[in-house]
Amino acid sequence: MSHSPTVGVYDYGIFFSLTALSLGIGLYLSFRKRGRYRNRDETFLGSRKIHGVALALSMVASSVTAVGTIGFVAYYYLHGFHTLWCIPAFLPGGILVYYFILPVLYELKLTSIFEYLRMRYGNGVGIASSLIYFVLSQTIGATGLYSAAVAMSTIFGMSLAISIILLGVAGTTYTALGGLKSVVWADCVQALIMVSSPFAIIGKVIYDSVRSAVPPRPLDDLNFSAYILRTELDLTTDETVWAGSIGAFPVQLMRLGLDQVITQRFLAARSLRQARLAGFGGISLLVFCYLLHGLAAFSMIYWFRDCDPVLSGSITRYDQIVPYYIDKNASSAHGFRGLFLAGLVSASISTVSSIVNSHAAILYVDIVSPYIPISEEKSGHVMVALATSSGIVMVLLGLLVPYIGSAARFFIALNSGAAGPFAGIIILAFFFPWANAKGTAVAALGVFILQIWQTTGRFLSRTGPARMAYGLDRCPANITLMSVELPGNREKYQGLLLYRISPYWCSLFSGCLTVLLGLAFSVASGSPKGNVEAALRLSSPSVFKFWRRIGFLRHIAKPIERVAPDPLATEEIEALRTHESDNCAIMEAASWTGLKLISSSILKTGIS
Template sequence: MVRDVHLAEYAVFGILMGANLAVGLYFALNRRSRRMNSDEAFLGSRTLGIVPLSLSILATLVSAIGVVGFTAHFYTYGLHWLWSLVPLLFLVPVVSRIVVPVFYNLKITSVFEYLRLRFGNKMGIIACFINFVISMVLGAVSTFAAGVAISTAFHFPSLWSILATGAACTIYTAFGGFRGVIWTDAMQAILILVCPLTVVIKIIYDSSYGPDVNLRRPVDDVDIQPYFLEASFDLTKEENVWACIFGSIAPNMYRMGVGQMIVQRYAAAKSLQEAQSTVYLGNTLFFVTFALLGVVGMSLIYWYRDCDPFLLGAISRVDQLVPYYVGTRLSGFPGFSGLFLTGVVSATLSTVSSAINSLAATFYIDVLLPYMSFSEDQANMVTKALAFGFGASMTLLAIIVPYLESAVRLFTILQSSAAGPFVGLYILALAFPWANSKGAVTSTILVLALQLWALIGKFSSGPRPPKMAVTLDSCPANFTRVDGNATLAWTTHEQRGENVFPLYMLSAYWGGFFSMVLTVVVGLLISVMTGGGEQAGRHIGLTSDVFIQFWKRLKLLPDSDANSNSEKGKTETVQLNDITDISSNW
């Protein structure tokens, strides 16, 4: 049922989005009074506070994929991905105590500078490539999700909505300034929190006072087992407690610990202690927000399970579920749809702008500068071209997302697959001083090739996860069924092809976990066989102090090596190519 869009929706959306852009523009113009160097451009001169940095982490981690995509994913495939919050309970202390001190004390701008120090330029470029894949997918799926929201809520063509969203994100990034991005993110984080609350409150209200309250089964009638408690160790299943817990370790570690977008925020803190506090506060906000998205998913299950809009023909993709609810149920409250849509687009702006910024920065610093030199004017042109190039590429990729998979399933599969070897590489670097470049490069390339092979096979002939059972049994009388009956059109069992190669059957979540472990194991074996143990002393300063003390207790690292090299490592500076004053683009 298509309803007219109230003028108030456009007004609220326009005013709030204008305010968001005004914050970025203010810092872009105001920064001219501040001496701009690379430290200011990429890290805000390392003077930013805990609260804005933490809110920026929330805005970066919770994109439109979360607000629109994950809630629809919970409704369609179940709530098992909420179990991915469990690893955060031990990963947050790990990042705070092990990862952040190494990066912060080295005073690096790019996480790949660390890899170049640890394993050489080749390894830095390989890691850059993995990061490009993850960031491009994140940006594309976020742009697509926001485009779907705009298209569904305002009845615009989806293609033009995606193009407009991508263009806005690209131009928004060009206003630049890491300081401006942080403060804009902080404002957007508040709107992101409002989005799910709006939906939950409206469903609770309608469940008590709405005209259709008697048509719906009570929420305690939901069978929680298939939705949330499937706990077998079947390695071919994705919607499963253990698959989501173990399979989310690598993606969570990437997002909150070694991803360029987040590490930039830790490095921008005033001190190491504040950086560590930012880890705790930022990820606590993310934990609460993602759990709230699970509540939204459960609310939508209650509301639509007996009158599914997809079976009804009201939507053509499950990714449209949340915008459809907003357009049909919040339209009676002028301005609410515009408020919700602002939160969705804000989530996309913050995530995609951070992705574009980090991609352009790392490509310039880690790929171009080691081999080329630029004048200040040339650097300005190159970095601006990189930003627009990555933004345009993300937008084009977003256009083909609907032809591949569910947006969230595509995102989780690709991120889990790519994050495994990426995180395994950093575990090698941070935890094992005897890991050398030969072991790191070889293991990463081998595991990446294996993951690529598995991904191609999975998308072409692998199984599809089952969808939760839905019906049309309780649709209101004023709704017209497309086929005139309540036949269930979704498959509630896993679809498997015949004679599928075993590797293609492996869950992408388990595949991500195993690829992380395999990268570490193979890297260590090759390092030991190629004399890595003899080189351990020179890597002490680039290894976490926690692991140095651990290996010393186990007598695997001689005290002489640790003591003779610790001071050298702690004071080692990143002697890469000079980074020109390119900040006017950011």
């Protein structure tokens, strides 16, 4: 890519003003609370008093990364828009998550979804799941950090390493010092700023096409069916209507609420009604962002389809297409690059801060505090240290991304693939009371190993979807021409069938396989009546009604009472912890003694 034009004072002014605004909110809330004791709820859930609208904005800001702003636009340009068919699946996915799964966690007053897994299955399954999540999500955060740093160093001429460190430190500082409340309110500002990047692309393409002496070719001959209406049932590609709407369903469940980052926002709401407002509001905003990125990609198609920058030799990879357009066309627009970069950096910092806070919550709640006694005086320092450590690890990984690019892409692919087994674990926990720890653990481990094998084979075989056909018909005369590679001319991988299954379909199949094998192994290992009743206390009442209606739980004489939030004082709860008996007895007493009694016992023993 050619060297960027000189950056103007307007670019610097807009970039630093918007970035300082978003960071200033987080830092202000962080330092305002310094010196005050903050308990676990305040640090990780904002004392459960955050408004639903703010949480909805935070959910979107956390989900839309810098990789998405650049990578999704490039993906849509190269492969089409079929992944946008996930949008119709948001409504049933949202109903499933916000009415049957997350309300159980909300009423249990939990901090993380892994805390629920420890209650439901025991420490082994919960801790193993949380550690896998920690490793995979660290890679996502580091890659997003690197993407924003590349744009920042390219436009401003800064060192790449310094850019990564500055972005990582900025996101980690207010997260470690201020907790979730600082993260959420900073996210609100960052969400508004980050949409400026795709808007800037769309607006500039419209402006350039109107002002250009030779405007781009009209789109009336574009084959829209190839881009977004392929309806064949092909399990080897994600670029069909069915893959986007059905195959990607486990991935969307993670994005809508099963991911710890989103779960925390739901649990931080003032009430269950506000939590659902946050969830469905977040879905609406996420749809808006998806469509906005789609329009940005459509703008790139309109501008480059007759002078493809990769085919012309101007860039070497399609993920450079957005920075290339910014570099080539932004010099005449004062402040344009500063606005674009501010949106990109805001998306990156929001992702970093959200992942750091969720990691600190997981490490403190699920790994450290159950095994290491921590006094109230030291708990605040421990939580800050855990958040800082997570941020440091992410920065170090971000610095390594240029050297482990292939490994980073592999872990990103594995993170997407792991959505299937993890969604299967959650579905078993909430909807199938017969599922026990042994059956679920064996099934999930086996399927996850199979998923690693499939992802590795697909990654090494370089199997990918077909590409859209572009040309060089309207390039300037001095452009070096290269041969155009048509989608039909690409040689399809003909090896092992397992490697040919696309990521979305593989995610769906692995999720279903986890559920089926988990049930089979659980039934084979035996699920005593007491354990089934205990599991029902940790699920939605609708689950019990459904199974009774079809005749599976008629041996249970009366409706299972839900576990209710507990009015007991902290010292009473601590006293109760020293007098725990077996699961069934404690479950029977839970309706009288409340949440914490059942929580403390199951966290130690699990429903096995």
